[in-house]
Amino acid sequence: MNISRPFIERPIATSLLMVAVLLAGLLGYHLLPVSALPEVDYPTIQVYTQYPGASPDVVSSSITAPLEVQLGEMAGLKTMNSTSSNGVSVITLEFDLALSLDVAEQEVQAAINASASFLPTNLPYPPVYSKVNPADAPVVTLSLTSDVLPLTKI
Structure with a gap:
């Protein structure tokens, strides 16, 4: 038996079947969900520590290194x-997508508490962490300067 024989013998039925498959494909194509940028909440946390008056070398060795460990x-x-x-140390931590942001936040808090004994005793402010969305970065940054007007007028 030839598989194409019934389609050759019935050209009108074959044409209607082809139109039905084409319409089903077009309808299915338009119903597909499309997202240019999927909404993924990247578990990213930033640890910020101030040590006023300290040079970058001092900040790196006495604050950043113990926190990184x-x-x-x-x-x-x-x-x-x-x-x-x-005078500033900024550490950005990115976690696996499978890890919840709340769990990551608890781990960061525990690590900051564990590093407290390794940080300088005269540190005026303890390290602060915050949740960060890397997708929230600005698209355009505008800078204004003037030789004539003061900064408050600009």
């Missing part, structure tokens, strides 16, 4: 980036 031991940590500048 404690924070680096957390389960589910994907990446850790740190920046040490004049």
Whole structure:
């Protein structure tokens, strides 16, 4: 038996079947959900520590390094980036997507508490952490300057 024989013998039925399959495909295509950027809540936390008057080397060795040691031991940590500048240490932690942001927050708090004995005793403010969404970065940053007007007028 030839599989194409019934379709050749009935051209009108074949055409109607083809139109039905085409319409079902077009309808299905329009009903597909599409998202250019999926809504994923990346578990990202930023640890911010101030040490006024300290140089970047001092901040790096006395604040950033001890915090990195404690924070680096957390389960589910994907990446850790740190920046040490004049009087400020910023550590950005990105966790696996499978890890809940609330669980990551508890782990960060525990690591900060564990590193308290390794931080300088004259640290005026304890390290502060906050949840960060990397997708919230601004698209455009505008900077204004003037040689004529004061900063308050700009």
